[in-house]
Amino acid sequence: MRAISAKPIGIFDSGVGGLTVARSIRKELPNEDIIYFGDTARVPYGNKSRETIIRFSKEIMEFMMSRKVKMVVVACNTASSFSLANLQRSYPIPVVGVIKPGVKEARRLSRNGKVGVIGTKSTISSRAYEKELARSAGRSYSLYARSCPLFVPLVENKLVRDQVTYRVAEKYLKPLRGKKIDTLILGCTHYPILKTVIGKVMKGVMLVDSSLAVAKEVRRILQRDGLLSGHVKKRGKMTCFVSDDPGSFRDFSGIFLKEKTRVKKAVL
Amino acid sequence: MRAISAKPIGIFDSGVGGLTVARSIRKELPNEDIIYFGDTARVPYGNKSRETIIRFSKEIMEFMMSRKVKMVVVACNTASSFSLANLQRSYPIPVVGVIKPGVKEARRLSRNGKVGVIGTKSTISSRAYEKELARSAGRSYSLYARSCPLFVPLVENKLVRDQVTYRVAEKYLKPLRGKKIDTLILGCTHYPILKTVIGKVMKGVMLVDSSLAVAKEVRRILQRDGLLSGHVKKRGKMTCFVSDDPGSFRDFSGIFLKEKTRVKKAVL
Numbered sequence: 001m002r003a004i005s006a007k008p009i010g011i012f013d014s015g016v017g018g019l020t021v022a023r024s025i026r027k028e029l030p031n032e033d034i035i036y037f038g039d040t041a042r043v044p045y046g047n048k049s050r051e052t053i054i055r056f057s058k059e060i061m062e063f064m065m066s067r068k069v070k071m072v073v074v075a076c077n078t079a080s081s082f083s084l085a086n087l088q089r090s091y092p093i094p095v096v097g098v099i100k101p102g103v104k105e106a107r108r109l110s111r112n113g114k115v116g117v118i119g120t121k122s123t124i125s126s127r128a129y130e131k132e133l134a135r136s137a138g139r140s141y142s143l144y145a146r147s148c149p150l151f152v153p154l155v156e157n158k159l160v161r162d163q164v165t166y167r168v169a170e171k172y173l174k175p176l177r178g179k180k181i182d183t184l185i186l187g188c189t190h191y192p193i194l195k196t197v198i199g200k201v202m203k204g205v206m207l208v209d210s211s212l213a214v215a216k217e218v219r220r221i222l223q224r225d226g227l228l229s230g231h232v233k234k235r236g237k238m239t240c241f242v243s244d245d246p247g248s249f250r251d252f253s254g255i256f257l258k259e260k261t262r263v264k265k266a267v268l
Numbered sequence: 269m270r271a272i273s274a275k276p277i278g279i280f281d282s283g284v285g286g287l288t289v290a291r292s293i294r295k296e297l298p299n300e301d302i303i304y305f306g307d308t309a310r311v312p313y314g315n316k317s318r319e320t321i322i323r324f325s326k327e328i329m330e331f332m333m334s335r336k337v338k339m340v341v342v343a344c345n346t347a348s349s350f351s352l353a354n355l356q357r358s359y360p361i362p363v364v365g366v367i368k369p370g371v372k373e374a375r376r377l378s379r380n381g382k383v384g385v386i387g388t389k390s391t392i393s394s395r396a397y398e399k400e401l402a403r404s405a406g407r408s409y410s411l412y413a414r415s416c417p418l419f420v421p422l423v424e425n426k427l428v429r430d431q432v433t434y435r436v437a438e439k440y441l442k443p444l445r446g447k448k449i450d451t452l453i454l455g456c457t458h459y460p461i462l463k464t465v466i467g468k469v470m471k472g473v474m475l476v477d478s479s480l481a482v483a484k485e486v487r488r489i490l491q492r493d494g495l496l497s498g499h500v501k502k503r504g505k506m507t508c509f510v511s512d513d514p515g516s517f518r519d520f521s522g523i524f525l526k527e528k529t530r531v532k533k534a535v536l
Contacts, residue, residue: 040316041310041324042309042310047424048309048512048513049512049513049515051513052309052511052513055535056309149424149425150418150421150422150432153418153421154418159418164418164432164435164436167432168432243320244316244320245316245317245319247317248315
């Protein structure tokens, strides 16, 4: 029988965005095998309801359990906002989301205690970031939240440095600039791709790409539970599954993952 | 037993967009009952593959059959492009798409034989409009096609007359302006909402909103098959079903339908 520690880490997202998280985990833990699931037939999640997101997340968890993963990373802010607690209660393996690590990192960075967060409509309306910040002990912070629903379609249409994207960013971020935040959490896995544009509009503000913090959290939990892969020399395998055609995911994954990967179809 | 003619017309779309078609059918045939299905849990369709769209369309057809509709209107250009022939082969009731009526109307309007069509990525890549135009007898036309993938998210985020939308329209439509088309098919049910902006950029070009032509086609087929509703005095009932939360669909439907409607949830 295969030792639990030798089993893969499962990572899921509504589509390609979660590959930014996968990439950070690959860097932090290069020996781990990874099973990635992108729900490309039902993407995006960011404008859908709590109930629907929980239903989709559970279907993906069942897929992950059938692939015998040792841990699951919910690499999607919307799914983390709505379904993380539910998944943690319902499954016997560790389930890690992206909200808590992002908040932790923002607390570490902010000097003036004014933190911004941007995300999809659903993520922002869930108030998951506010709740997480309220839960953490110590100094109190002011949080300013803003949804940026066009950022995902802009990235998915490869308008990463386009004038249109710059204008949309201006429109969304102006109110946050007025709040004098010094730290901004990029609360959606697509947003790190727009770092340049967001950075221009929010000059002088520190941008938190939660994927790095998530990778560290994954290492911490695997270590705590004695589940780190024993392979010290071998580079871990990564396999992606998608619910729509693998072709366009394959074409697109490079922007996010910066390496080639196997992509297969899996209808849930 | 209820006469077939007294049964409702089924209309489906990936989301709210098809309500522009429902509205035209309500105007053309006010006595007909209507069952509308919007697949809001899996919206949008416009960037998904042929195989996935056919799978979704068949699931919705099964729902329509269970509601005992006398006819189905595929009020989504992407679903019409990919799955219409398949549905027409597989079901014993008339199934009407939006491509053919749109092409017919464009042929009627165009003076110089140069016609443009805009649609989602999937609709344009399917070449359904080219094929339909090639099938029609008579004078030959030149067709210029262009995908406008950001138009749907712009409408869904209510940026209908925003400066950003105007810029995006300029970007997408400039190449069509260069082709000297005199007629432009709005090949996506969301696009009639952007008529003002599109009309500004394409000054002097006739815009084809296929929903009117579809409504006429629906009347023609019901008449031909003796299926027009016998109710001459009563206003037909309309019920909408959606796969995600009814709340946001309800809020949003007014822009498209211009009347209040009942909305229920139906997970397929």
